[in-house]
Each structure stands twice: as structure tokens, then as C-alpha cells.
Amino acid sequence: MISEQAKQRMRELAARYPVARSAVMPALYIAQAEEGYVSRAALEAVAEVLNMTVDDVESVATFYTMYYQRPPGKKVIKVCNSISCYLRGCDALIEQLERRLGIKRGETSPDGRYTLLTAECLASCGTAPVLQVNDEFVENLTPELVDRLVDQWEAEFQSEGRSQSQDRDQVLGQRPSGAGGC
Amino acid sequence: MPELIVTKHIDVPGIDRLDVYRQYGGYEALEKALREYQPEEIVELVKKSGLRGRGGAGFPTGMKWGFLAKNEPRYLCCNCDESEPGTFKDRMLMEKNPHQLVEGVIITSYACRVSTAFIYVRGELAYAARQVQRAVDEAYAAGYIGKNILGSGYSLDVIVHRGAGAYICGEESALMESLEGRRGYPRLKPPFPAAVGLYGGPTVINNCETLSTVPAIVRNGADWYASFGTEKSKGTRIFCLSGHVKKPGNYELPLGTPLRTLIYDEQYGGGILDDKRLKAVIPGGSSTFILGADKIDTPLDFESVAAAGSMLGSGGVIVMHEDTCIVDAVLRMTEFYRDESCGKCTPCREGTYWLVQLLERIEHGHGKLSDIDLLLDICDNISGKSFCPLGDAATSSITSSIKLFREEYEYHVREGCCMVGPKARKPAAAAL
Numbered sequence: 113m114i115s116e117q118a119k120q121r122m123r124e125l126a127a128r129y130p131v132a133r134s135a136v137m138p139a140l141y142i143a144q145a146e147e148g149y150v151s152r153a154a155l156e157a158v159a160e161v162l163n164m165t166v167d168d169v170e171s172v173a174t175f176y177t178m179y180y181q182r183p184p185g186k187k188v189i190k191v192c193n194s195i196s197c198y199l200r201g202c203d204a205l206i207e208q209l210e211r212r213l214g215i216k217r218g219e220t221s222p223d224g225r226y227t228l229l230t231a232e233c234l235a236s237c238g239t240a241p242v243l244q245v246n247d248e249f250v251e252n253l254t255p256e257l258v259d260r261l262v263d264q265w266e267a268e269f270q271s272e273g274r275s276q277s278q279d280r281d282q283v284l285g286q287r288p289s290g291a292g293g294c
Numbered sequence: 295m296p297e298l299i300v301t302k303h304i305d306v307p308g309i310d311r312l313d314v315y316r317q318y319g320g321y322e323a324l325e326k327a328l329r330e331y332q333p334e335e336i337v338e339l340v341k342k343s344g345l346r347g348r349g350g351a352g353f354p355t356g357m358k359w360g361f362l363a364k365n366e367p368r369y370l371c372c373n374c375d376e377s378e379p380g381t382f383k384d385r386m387l388m389e390k391n392p393h394q395l396v397e398g399v400i401i402t403s404y405a406c407r408v409s410t411a412f413i414y415v416r417g418e419l420a421y422a423a424r425q426v427q428r429a430v431d432e433a434y435a436a437g438y439i440g441k442n443i444l445g446s447g448y449s450l451d452v453i454v455h456r457g458a459g460a461y462i463c464g465e466e467s468a469l470m471e472s473l474e475g476r477r478g479y480p481r482l483k484p485p486f487p488a489a490v491g492l493y494g495g496p497t498v499i500n501n502c503e504t505l506s507t508v509p510a511i512v513r514n515g516a517d518w519y520a521s522f523g524t525e526k527s528k529g530t531r532i533f534c535l536s537g538h539v540k541k542p543g544n545y546e547l548p549l550g551t552p553l554r555t556l557i558y559d560e561q562y563g564g565g566i567l568d569d570k571r572l573k574a575v576i577p578g579g580s581s582t583f584i585l586g587a588d589k590i591d592t593p594l595d596f597e598s599v600a601a602a603g604s605m606l607g608s609g610g611v612i613v614m615h616e617d618t619c620i621v622d623a624v625l626r627m628t629e630f631y632r633d634e635s636c637g638k639c640t641p642c643r644e645g646t647y648w649l650v651q652l653l654e655r656i657e658h659g660h661g662k663l664s665d666i667d668l669l670l671d672i673c674d675n676i677s678g679k680s681f682c683p684l685g686d687a688a689t690s691s692i693t694s695s696i697k698l699f700r701e702e703y704e705y706h707v708r709e710g711c712c713m714v715g716p717k718a719r720k721p722a723a724a725a726l
């Protein structure tokens with residue numbers, strides 16, 4: 113479901129543009145941020161706010177690669193494989209990532225943690241090879257750096273897992289004694 | 295070191311904030327423009343400066359502004375969709391000095407009597423978009439954008455619009471379609487945007503670097519700007535140096551600087567990686583023709599690079615050394631055009647697909663000698679016969695590489711492997 117708040121932001125955007133329809137791309141981003149991808153509910157919400165048909169919104173959404181058709185992993189990793197990164201050895205790094213993450217390019221890991229994608233030139237050729245994790249750049253990649261990155265992501269997921277089980281413990285009232293209330 | 299124009303303050307800490315930008319003379323050009331010039335006078339000033347577009351085609355900027363139809367409302371689109379392989383200057387300008395861009399957008403809007411300006415930022419460049427948005431917000435708050443700017447009576451709205459992953463939206467008419475909320479298919483030209491553009495109104499569309507240069511021209515004058523560069527290619531531009539060089543990066547140089555200086559000078563590229571031999575250079579992004587190593591003394595200006603057989607394009611200078619398999623490199627570039635073809639017209643949609651198939655076949659040792667001419671034949675059926683220039687662009691690396699390195703294609707067919715590079719058969723191993 114798309115929240116009323118999100119729809120309100122879409123309406124405000126639509127009013128910013130000379131023609132409401134121009135807000136379809138930012139509106140899709142807003143909807144995607146709530147759903148994780150462009151779901152049916154996302155298409156319907158954008159269509160409703162902008163007074164377009166769902167098919168019309170969908171035809172726009174499917175043209176652009178950054179609107180996901182399916183739920184992506186928690187970390188979306190895009191590795192550039194265009195010419196300048198190619199000249200600087202990106203192919204070996206992509207294979208390294210495939211090995212470490214246990215998925216091929218284009219796939220999402222079954223546990224929903226990672227999506228590994230190749231990307232077209234990311235405007236970072238001077239610091240090639242490069243990747244993006246959830247839209248943030250990591251530049252001047254080396255095999256060592258790629259290993260460190262994957263270690264770091266794994267550690268993040270592990271501590272997230274721990275704090276989630278702690279949350280569960282808290283819900284169950286099994287807080288270690290002395291842990292502060294307010 | 296030549297005086298820098300558009301990257302002059304790029305490394306000043308905090309230049310991305312309004313207060314620091316102002317300490318370095320920021321928005322003085324805007325104040326001067328509004329106070330001292332009629333809009334048409336700025337158009338004349340930019341004409342006189344000789345500034346030419348930095349987005350690819352090198353069209354004279356002032357002349358483009360002068361073509362605008364007289365009806366209103368008029369629109370400005372600033373093209374920050376930077377996605378030409380080998381190009382990474384606009385991202386730097388947006389991330390590091392967004393106010394300079396915003397000031398350029400406002401001055402240009404004033405010069406062209408535009409009431410709404412759009413800054414179209416490539417979707418993948420999230421941080422750049424945040425930087426530009428923040429600069430726009432600061433400029434609104436300071437009264438540089440909005441109603442009655444600095445008491446001049448001139449009003450302007452600026453909207454930052456994010457793309458969402460489509461190379462074709464860098465093409466100006468596709469960009470306007472995208473801004474109107476549709477799939478990014480190019481439009482038929484004519485009519486040109488200056489006559490019928492965004493929402494059907496007269497529209498000026500310029501590249502990020504082009505507009506980032508405008509404040510300096512207004513501040514220092516047309517003659518000052520025209521004193522850099524060559525007779526026909528005035529000023530400086532940012533060359534994005536990448537590939538097999540020791541020090542890749544963005545280097546702003548006067549137009550006409552020799553390619554050799556950019557690649558070998560210690561201040562810039564610092565020479566070829568691992569001191570290997572230079573094999574080839576792509577001078578203006580992957581859409582431009584490949585030049586052989588013999589063209590190393592070509593001056594980097596529009597005319598000289600054209601005479602050498604290529605184009606200055608987007609300023610993306612891609613360097614390849616002797617261990618580069620040209621077939622594999624061209625395959626990689628062609629895959630880009632196959633994936634980014636918008637699918638609107640048949641020669642490009644189908645042709646780029648066939649080109650990749652043939653190149654794969656040759657690269658992997660299953661090609662026939664006739665495939666090389668077949669590649670050229672398909673290129674001939676795409677180039678000049680497609681709906682927009684992306685089709686032509688897809689063929690540049692193929693036709694030029696076959697002209698320069700035909701024996702390498704033939705070697706692949708004959709020997710079933712690369713002639714050079716990591717996948718080449720080692721002579722000793724071959725003998726065993």
C-alpha cells in the first residue's frame with residue numbers, strides 16, 4: 113500500500129511542474145521507496161494521483177532501468193562494465209563478486225540480501241573500476257577492496273540479525289536486567 | 295599551468311555551499327547580468343566569446359540561443375544526463391561546484407527570457423542530484439531564483455528532475471519526452487527545440503559544462519574567454535582522461551592542446567600505464583571514431599580532431615595500450631549501444647543486436663572472414679539510416695577499428711583467438 117503521505121508528496125510535485133504528467137518519474141521514485149519496487153499498488157497510486165491509466169504509468173516505468181519490476185535485494189550492487197572499467201579489469205572483479213555472493217550478475221540472492229547487476233558507464237571512468245551500492249559510489253576498486261567490501265556487508269547483515277533477535281527478546285520481555293527503560 | 299576557468303575553484307573546501315561560493319565571487323556574474331545587460335546583450339556576449347556546446351556536437355552556444363522562437367513561455371533544459379562511456383566531467387561539476395552550474399542556468403534563463411528551467415540529472419547520480427537540489431534550494435532562499443530576482447523584475451522557477459536509467463535521454467528530444475513524463479523516445483527533427491520543444495514551447499537545451507562556463511564569461515568578458523583556445527575553438531574544456539594512463543582524471547585545458555600533452559605530460563596523464571606502447575585513442579567518448587597512435591600530436595580542438603578523422607564529442611578521451619584486444623574492446627562498446635538502443639527504429643534496434651552477435655562470434659574464434667565485411671555492411675545500413683544519432687554512434691568504433699586494425703580481426707578468424715592481450719596464445723605455448 114502506498115501511504116497517504118507519499119500520495120500527498122506526489123500531488124505537491126505534480127503541482128510544481130507546468131503539466132502534472134511530468135511528475136510521473138519522481139512519483140514512481142516515491143512509490144518505489146515505499147514498496148521497494150514498482151508494485152501494482154505503486155502503479156495504481158501514481159496513476160490515481162496523476163490522473164493517468166495504470167497501463168500508461170506502467171509503460172513509462174518499464175522504459176527506465178531504475179524502476180524495479182521485482183523486489184531487489186537489500187543491497188543492490190551495480191558494477192560498471194563499460195569500456196573504461198573494462199580496460200581497468202572490471203570483468204575479474206565481477207567474477208569475484210559472483211563467487212563471493214554466490215549469485216550471477218542479474219540475480220538476487222535467495223535470502224534477499226544482495227542483487228548483483230552490471231551497469232553502463234557510471235560517469236566515474238577516471239576512478240575505474242567502480243561500483244555502486246544502493247546508489248553510493250565505491251571507486252578505484254581492487255580485488256582486496258572488493259573482498260573487504262563483501263566482508264563489511266556480511267558483518268552488517270550479521271549485526272542486523274543480532275539486533276533483530278535482540279528486538280525479539282525485548283518484545284518477549286527477556287531484556288537483560290539493568291537495561292534502561294525511560 | 296594554464297589559467298583554469300570552469301574548474302578553477304573546484305577543489306576549494308566548501309565551495310558547494312552558498313556562503314563559500316559567494317566568497318569566491320559567486321553570483322556576482324548574475325548580479326552583473328541583471329544590472330548591466332539586457333537579455334539580448336548576453337546572447338551577443340556569449341556569441342562573441344565563441345563558446346561552443348560541450349555536450350557532444352560543439353554547436354555555438356550563443357547562436358543556439360539566438361534561434362529561439364519569440365513566443366512564450368520558453369523553457370531551458372540543462373542536460374546533466376552524462377552517460378557517454380568515457381565521460382565523467384558533469385558529475386564532478388555537479389557534485390563539487392553545483393552553484394556555478396545553477397548560476398549559469400539562471401543567467402542563461404535570463405538571457406533567453408525563460409520562465410521555467412529544468413536540470414535533468416542522470417538517475418544513477420544520486421549524490422550529484424542531491425548537491426544540485428541543495429544549491430537550488432539555497433539559491434531560492436537567497437533570492438537568486440524565484441519571483442523578482444534581486445529586484446530586477448525577472449522571475450524564474452528551477453526544477454531538478456532525476457532521470458531513471460536510459461542513455462537515450464541524453465539526446466535532447468528524448469530528454470524532453472522524458473521530462474514530459476513519457477518513455478524516452480527521440481522526436482523527429484525538425485522542428486528543432488528552439489522552435490517547438492518542451493510542452494511545445496521554444497526550448498534551449500545545453501550541457502552541464504556549457505552552462506557552468508557562462509558565469510565566468512559574463513564576469514570576465516567575451517574577449518577574455520576568446521583569448522583561450524584556437525581561432526575557431528575558443529576557450530578551455532574538461533578532458534576526461536581514462537583507460538590505460540598512469541593518472542586518469544579530469545583535466546581542463548585550452549582547446550588546441552596536443553593530445554600528447556594530455557596523455558604524457560606529468561601534470562596530466564603522466565604516460566601510458568606500465569610504460570607500455572600506445573595503441574589507440576578514442577578522443578570524444580565511445581561514440582566517436584577510434585584514432586591510431588600516429589595521431590598523438592593532434593591538437594585537441596574541434597577542427598583538428600575532425601581532420602584527424604574523429605570528433606571531440608563529449609571530451610571523454612579513452613586510451614588503449616598495446617595489450618588491448620581491439621575486437622574485445624569494440625565488442626564491449628557495441629554491447630552498450632545494443633543495450634541502450636531505445637528500440638524505436640529498426641536499423642538501430644536490430645542492427646546493434648546483429649553487430650554484437652558477429653563481434654562475439656569473431657572474438658570467440660567462430661567467425662568467418664566474410665563476417666568482417668558483413669560488419670561493415672550492417673554499419674552502413676545503420677549509419678545515416680537511423681532515427682537518431684545513437685544509431686550512427688554505435689557504428690563508429692567498428693568502422694574505425696576495422697580500418698585501423700583489420701589484421702587483428704582477420705587473426706581472430708584465422709587463429710581462433712586474440713592477437714594481443716591476456717587471451718592471446720603465447721608463442722611458446724602455441725609451439726608445444
Ligand SMILES: Cc1cc2nc3c(=O)[nH]c(=O)nc-3n(C[C@H](O)[C@H](O)[C@H](O)COP(=O)(O)O)c2cc1C
Nearest residue numbers: 347348349373375376377464465466500501504683
Ligand atoms: C544518444 C545521445 C546521447 C546524448 N547524451 C548527452 C548527454 O548525456 N549529455 C549532454 O549534454 N548531451 C548529450 N547529447 C547531446 C544532446 O543531444 C545535445 O546536443 C546537447 O545536450 C546540447 O548541449 P550543448 O549545445 O551545450 O552541447 C546526446 C546526444 C545523443 C544523440
Ligand code: SF4
Nearest residue numbers: 637638639642682685
Ligand atoms: S537510432 Fe536507436 S536510439 Fe535512436 S531512435 Fe532509433 S532505435 Fe532509438
Ligand code: FES
Nearest residue numbers: 192197234236237
Ligand atoms: S566506464 Fe565505468 S564508469 Fe565509465
